[in-house]
Structure formats: structure tokens, C-alpha cells
Amino acid sequence: MLNRYPLWKNLLLIFVLLIGALYASPNLYPEDYAVQLSGNRDIHQVDQPLMDTVISALKREGLAYKEVELANNSGLIRFADGETQLRAKKVISTAVGDNYVVALNLAATTPEWLEALGAGPMKLGLDLRGGVHFLLEVDMATAVAQRLDVYVSEIKLKLREGKLRYRSVDHRDDGSLEVKFADAEIRDSALALMRKDYTEFLYETDDNENGNYLVITLTEQTTRAIEDYAIKQNLTTLRNRVNELGVAEPLVQRQGRNRIVVQLPGVQDAAAAKRIIGKTANLEFRLEAKSDVSRALTETYEFRNEPGRTAVLERDIIITGSSVSNAQSTFDENGQPQVSITLDSKGGQLMGRTTRNAVKRRMAVIFVEHKARTLIETVDGEQVERRIPYIEKKIISLATIQSVLGSSFRITGLDGGGESSELALLLRAGALAAPVYFVEERTVGPSLGAENIKQGITSVQIGFALVLLFMLVVYRVFGLLANIALCVNLVLLVAVMSLLSATLTLPGIAGIVLTVGMAVDANVLIFARIKEELKNGLPPQSAINAGFDRAFTTILDSNITTLLAAVILFAMGTGPVKGFAITLSVGILTSMFTAILVTRALVNLTYGGRQLKSLSI
Template sequence: MNRYPLWKNLLVVAVIVTAIIYAMPNLFGDDPAVQVSAGRLNSVDLQLVNEIESTLKQAEIPYKGVVLEENRLLIRFSEADEQLEARELIQQNLSSEDYIVALNLAPNTPAWLRSLGAEPMNLGLDLRGGVHFLMEVDMNAVLKQTLESYASDIRILLRDKTIRYTQVNVENGVLAFGFRETADRDAAIIEIGREYNELEVVIDENAERPSIAINLNEATVRETQNLALQQNITTLRNRINELGVAEPTVQQQGQDRIVVQLPGVQDTAQAKKILGTTATLEFRLVDFESDVQDAVNGRVPANSELYYHRDGRPYLLNKRVMLTGEHVINAASTIDGQTGSPAVSVTLDGKGARIFSNITRDNIGNPMSVVFIESKTETQTIDGEEVTVRRQLPEIISVATIRDQLGKKFQITGLDSTTEARDLALLLRAGALAAPIDIVEERTVGPSLGQENIDQGFASVMIGFALVLVFMIIWYRLFGAVANLALAANLVLIVALLSMLQATLTMPGIAGIVLTVGMAVDANVLIFERIREELKLGNSPRASIDAGYAKAFSTIADANITTLIAAIVLFGFGTGTIKGFAITLTLGILTSMFTAIVGTRMVINLVYGRKQRPKLSI
């Protein structure tokens, strides 16, 4: 009656032992660390390791160790003061253009635990410290880019229909086409309306010549802006992940803002460099008919633009962009089989492949360029006021003659190093921002404040835990001690699950754990009170134990299921900190059901299961 089969006892023990192993990494803490990552044209190698070690030794700054992993260097320190001093020294010796030097926290997990895949849980910004940015997407730029894309498509449509137009302009959210004849204008309205039902076309009565004004309808505007926002969120998340910043939070706030949190990073300037610098590619045909020297002297043809190769040579490129990086679905660094030089293998989506195939088919024998465009947002002081200025730094990385029709897969060559090829592939995989973003708010949470939050959160859990332990032992004696054992196992299971899932623990998450500590005892209270009632009715101790667990189960299940539903709703509709609370509450409910019902029953069975007439200490 009160015995588990051997397999069930072994299963419970295996679950608890596994939980202890995967919860252990959280006991070892973190070391203050300086992280050195390579810039676009450099790499982190053993030579750099030796240089940094020599620099630190000369400055007599003690450090615990230097680890080189995945093209980044991690220098560990015992104290935060040593970390800050070393960061300043390393920054002085390394070019900010070539390397990114940032503060971080490195886990102290032993190697044998890491070999089992055991890692500490992630700590949120409020616990670990770090940087917080509120970024605003330039929705006007989104609409302008969309209209410019339509302008290019409509030009092709009008040419195909032999409709003559004189000028095209995108200004103040309106796409305008001018015509010489009214007949051309009227024909254009018919063709555009037939081809693009998402556009609103009206006659511009104020224009001197026949003209039309084209706008996006409201539904298309909303859809375009939402897609741009979601693409920016995805791009930022991918870029931060690929550049090695741990446990980032990137989420939407309102209709046009994005919240970015980087726990463990204390250097706001370097974090802004990661977020504010974006890059993409453009493929353009070279204008080989015009004189490049005339363009250098200031006489640039109307349909061309002057660009410079990274080696300094000027080129005239067609204004019309053949293809942009937004159509890239995969990119990987490789080696060109013919020349042995670094290259990037690019895979396009279906639409990009069709566009690229058609254009290259029609331009076999003509030169094509690959333009790398890096965008940076800088804050400048103009007339005593800080103004955000966005700069684009385009450079041609490759010019090659189109020898054959290109399709879905092709290679980009002309790169200086394997590091540059790898970084270019990284930026292409991460994607281009659909619209410019501006940082409207930034905050830095210091590690000392984060540690204070950790200490307070830990103290709240321990105080709540201790009070429950005392109450249970006084009120239920040996059964209370068993419930306390289950409560301790419950906490270990929650921590282990958070670590295995690599979930992020925040202060609201700690609140969820504290609530779980109280709720976890409820099930045992119901069971123990039921056992007492059965004993008062004159049932035997063994029958009372069996009846107590059996009859209390439905009540326990109902109470926990309703709370679980509420937690799932909180997770589904909540954001940020609310989700953190919901996660720990959900995990706590599941683990408390296991420990309070299965775990305590196993221990009670081992204590009283073999006795014929046991005297219960309850």
C-alpha cells in the first residue's frame, strides 16, 4: 500500500541528482572580465594574447587568466577595480577601429560541469548590471524607402507600356511623376491602378505640367511599418548574438520603438557601437561609358554616382541598385577555388534570385560592383545643442566583369582577409535594418547595484524559506521535516531548470520563486491535514497515509492547474518583467507538484512503509 517499486524510487533519485548537477554552476559565481573582439579587418590571435599579457604585467595589474575562444579574448580578474583599470589600459594600446574592448562577466563554472553542458542561469539587467537602450525606428524613412522602391518598379512599367514621363520625385511621403502630355498622365493612372491596387493615385492639380501624386493606402502603410519594425528587431537580435554579446533582450515597445538590454556589458559607448553600426551590400552596374575623371572634378552624370574602391580608385556606378542585402538568406565565408583568396558564398531568396538572374543575363560582358555600406549614428554638438547625425560610409569591395548569368548562389571576391570575409558573412546573415534607428534613451546599471539586487533577492528567498521550515517542523514534526526536504529539492529543481533552459532571471523572477516557496507547502499541508483527519476517524496509520495522498490529490491538482493557467496567460500577454515572473511561477508549480506529491510520498514510504503499526509523527 505504502511502497513504491524500485524503479520509481530510482527515478526520483535520478531527477534530484540531475537537478543538483545542473544547479551547481550557479554556486561558483562570475569573474569581472574584459572582452576583446576583433574589428572587421582584424583577428584575435595568440600574438594579441601575448601583447595584452605583457601590457598587464608591465602595468602590474593582476589577472586570473586569459582565454582565447571563438575569435574573442576574455581576460579574467578578481576585482572590478582591476577590470576597469585593465580595460582603460587595453583601449589605449588597441585601436578602437580595429578591436572592440568591452566589460563583461565570465562564469566560473568548472570544466567538468561545462563538459556535461551545465551552465549557470542568465541574470537579467536588474541583477547583473549592463546597458539599456530605447531605440526609435524612423518610420518616415520606411515610407520613403518603400516609395522609392515603387518608383523604380513604376518606371519599368511605364517604359514597357511606352508611356513617356519627364521627372520622378519622392518628397514628404508622396511619390510624384511628371508628364509632357495629359494623355500620358491618364494612361499612367490606368496602368498603375491596374498593377498596384495598394497605391492611391491622384492628379496633382497644382503642378504646372500634367502630374500625378502616389500614396500608399492606410492598410499598406500599417503593414509596411510593422514589417520594418519586426525586421529591425530580428536584425538587431541576430547581430547582437553573432557579435558575442550574451543574453540580450530585444523586444518591441509601442508602435515604433525597440528596447535593447545587454546584461553584463558596462560600456555604453561600445554597446552603442555594436547597435549603431549597421551594414549592407548593394550590387550596382559600373557606368563604363562616362568619364570617371570628370566625375572626380565635380561633373557627375545625372544617372550615375561616384564611389571609391577601398584601394582609393574612383568608379562611376549606376544610380539604380541591382540588388541589396535584404534578399540574402544565407552567407558563409569561404576560399575562392580559382584564386585561393578569401570570398563569401551568398545565397539569395527567390525574388532576389529572379532579379539578379535577369539583370546579369542582360549585362554579360559589363562590369558589376559590390558596394559595402556601413552606417553610423553619431552625436554632434551644433550651435550648442546635441544633434544625432547619421553617416553612410560606402566603399567598393569588388569590381568584376559579368561572365555568365548568375542565379541563386554566387561568390563575392576581392576581400582583404579571411576575417573580413567572416565578418561580412556575419553582417549579411544578420540582415540589414529595414529602417534607420535612433537611440532616444540609454541607461547603465552598475554591477554594484546589480549585486545589491541579487543579495536582497537571495535574502528574501532564504528568509521566506527559513520561516516555512520552522513552521512546518513545529506544526507537523517529522512529516514537516519531510516537507522541508521536498521544499529544498523544489528550489534546486527550479534553479536547475532555469539553468538548463538558459532562461533569464530577473527581480520579478525571484518574486515568482518566493511565491512558489509558499505555494509549494500548500500541497503538503493539504495532505498532512487529510492524514490527521483519517487518523481521527480511527483508520490505521498506513491506511491514513494512503488515503491522505489519494484524497488530497484532486484538490491539489485543481488549485495548481488554475494557477498554472493564470501563469500561462501572464506569459502570453505580458512583456519583459511580467514574463520573467510567469516563467518562474510556471516552473515552480510543475516542480512543486513533483516534490510535494511524488517526492514526499517516497520518503514517507521509506520511513513508514515496512512497519505494520507505525506511530506517525504528525
């Protein structure tokens, strides 16, 4: 019988529509403004006593909160509005100190039963609402100083290989290096050797009663190159870290000479994002000092997880975390967490060269963190936050070298699986070439302004209403059925976008408007074909069947070409352009499904199997 779907096909369509409604429904629950609290390290636990301290601080300041949650070493305090959230963040930061990460967040309000089914809302881009904005400042002075530290080790090695005895290699206050020699003859030989291999330096000699010195200064061009490298490397590293976090459509870009903007739309764990983004998390590998080595050539460090325990290490750095090409969190034979490290070719050579003559000696792995203390000062009667940067270096492992090490080895002695996973992530994403400090952190509202957002939403509503009206006036009952299918199309579009964890931006709304037009365009082709078949004398049931069948090829061709254009936009575009391409691509697929299958199912239910003399079309 013409125009009748079998029962299984109708049930399948009903199942798809119910699933679509289910996974679109989380978008009906708006997110809460929240402040998230987590420990800087595993030893700083977020527990109930700490949360009680936070709650007391909020009450003293008269800041009302909606709900307090504590789970998995993380606390979450929900607020009614963004202004209260911002004020509460400052109060909480002061109350808990620098050992905890306090970050702004947008907390989902989706019911637990929906979350259990894997349903969640679409993430809104920063041009709509939701997400976190970080402004980071790169410490250029430290970038240059770190490069000079590497040069110190290289210069010492170069002089030893050239059998040129030196007394010391030290930093000067003006940012240059000075190498002290016993006599001028050796100094001049060293100068000739250095000029040959290191063209990035300016050289001067300085002879006085204290000794014969070779003063080495980086050229201005080299200094600028180091600073540019630091910014570029930090951009790459931060993008890698953000990608590891799984944030959709992030923005990481340079701003000015030494600042970087990071925007994370729809981020769910802002505290973890801030911790991962902000950590320099570099490593230094050094040999334990021999007992007969001069104290001037050694440094004493404390163990990170054993306060009070110290070890004396050589000042020379074998390699740093910048030589790490891969890192994976694993477990040893005793079930203890460890990080398996692979070095690049240069790092492997340096490690092999050093450990070849250091078997049975102990080598330390130093964890280097660039931190900042927060001080609250009163200026002109107002409280102002001031951040004082400092470097913390502590030993995480001190193990005996059993054999010559190459490009692969393991780091043990870590404090829990969480720390090993985080360290592996940071090293795998790449070391920051210079420390970064948070200059600004805020939740981001509509970047285009509330009025523009309102106009964008209004445009969707007006466009949708006009399309519905047009279909009703021109195609009557068939138009009503097409309108129902169009509503189903929007529900399915939202459901698929939610399942894909896609980020909806203002250009994405434009994609939805375009999808509305394209969805009815397919119905217009079908209905025009049905009218044509009726004019050619076909009976109503045959005209309906012929209209859907013969219009299918045209619909498929037009939609495939548009889909190809959307795929190219996604592949070649960035940011908002990709958001538009994703929305358009999903909209094309859902509109084809609803125009061809859902509309026909509705037409079949209305007209199928009946004796018809005419059609309301």
C-alpha cells in the same frame, strides 16, 4: 509490504537528486566583470601582440586586472569590480582604435569540468544583475537620403520608359531632387507623368541659363512617414538580430523620436552582440560602367579584401539589401564560402529587368557599412569622447552575368566562413532602414535599486523560514521530512531553470516564493488526509498509504489549473511577466515531483516496514 519503494525506484530518485544538485551548482560561482575584444572583420585579428598592447595600456593607467584570455580571435580581460571595468573599456578603446569592437561583458567563472557537462548558471535579468544596455540613435537624415537615392533610380527608369530624355538627376543641398532637361516642353511632359505616378512629391519648375529644371521635394507627411518607417523597421530588424543571437528575454524598444534601447540580460558574448546589432550591413548591386559612359555617371570603388584594387561602377543602384527576403551561408564546389540570396518579388523583377540587357557584363556587389570614428577631446579639463559618423562602401564581388538573373543567386568573394555567416545573418534578419550609432553602452545593475533587490531576497528567506517553522510545529516529524523535500524542490527548480537557460528576474523571485507555498500545500493535503484516516481507525501504515493515494487526485487538479494559468501568462505576457510564468511553471512541476515522490520516499525510509502504534504527525 506497505510503504516500501523497490530498490530501483530509490536509486532512480537518488540519481535525479544528484543530477539536480550537479546542474544547480554552477549558480554558486559568481560572474566576473570583463571587457571583451574582437575584430570588426576577419582581417583584423585579435592576437597576442594586440593583447600585449592592451595590457601595457592598462598598466600605464594603473588598472588592475584578474586574468587575460585569448581564444578564437577574441580577447577577454577580467576585473574585480564594475568601476574598474568601465574605466578599462575607455583605455582599451583608445589603445586599439576603431578596427576592433570593445564591449562590456560578464564572464562566467563556472569550472571547466561543469561546462563540459553542459552545466551553467541561471541568467539574471537586468533588474537583478548582469547584461548589457545599449542606447542607439537612428540617423533620420540618412534614412531620408537613402529613400531619395531609390527615387533617383526609379525616376530615371520612369523617364526612360516614357521616352523622355533628361540630362541628369541630382540631389540638391536642401534635400530635394532636380531633374535637368534640354527644353521646357520635355520638362512639362515629365512633370505631367511624375504628378500622375508620384503623389508624395511637391513639384516646382526652374528655368535659367543653365537649363530647364524640374525640382522635386518630399512632402512633410512623406518625410515623417519615412522617419517612422525607419524606426519601426530598425526595431523589427534589431529584434530579429537579437533573436538570432539567442538572448533570453531581450528588451528592444523605442525611446523618444529617434532612439532605440536594447537590453540583453545575461548576454555571454557582448562583443559579438554589439557587432551584429550595430552593423547596417546593407548591400548595393550595381553594373560595371562601360568605357564610353560619362565620368559624371560613374563612381570608383575599392575592393574590400584587396586593398588598392578598384573598379568603376554606374551610379544607378539596381537593388539594395532591403529587397533580400532570405540569405543562407553555404559553400561552392571549390569549398569557398558564399551567400545564397533570395529576393522579394519586386527585387526579383528589378534584377531581371536590368540583367536582361546586361548579359556578359559584370555586376558588382557593394558592402555598405555605416561607421563612426572616435575622437578624444579635452573639454573644460576633462576628456570627452566624440563620434564622427561616416559611410564605407567597398566591393565584395565583381562577377560576369552569365544569364538573366531572377529572385535567386549567389554572392562569392567573401573573406572566410565567419564573414559569410555574419552577412547571411544580417541580411536574413533584415536590413536596417537607416544607420544606428551607439550613444551609450553600459552594464546594467539592479534597475529597481539595491535596496529593493535586498528586500526581494530577504522576502524569499523569511517566507522559506516561516514555512519550515510552520511545518515543524504543526506536523513534527512529517513536517521535518516535508522541509527536506522542500529544500530538494528548490535545488531541482534552480537546476531546471539553469538547464533551460531561463532568465531570473525580480518577478521570477516572486514565482519562487509562490512555489515554496505551493510545494508545502501539497504536503499539507497529504498530511491532513493521513490524520483523517487515523481518526477513522486505520492503522498507521494503512493511513500513510491511503493519505498519499487519496490526496493525489486533489493535488493533481489544483496544480493543473495553476499550470494552465501560468501557460496563459507566458503566451500573453511579455518581459517580466514571462519570467514569472516560467518560474511558476517549473516550480509547479518540481513541487509535484518532490511532494508526491520525494516526501513519500523519505516517509517510507522513516516508517516503512515497521510495526507502528502511532505517528508523529
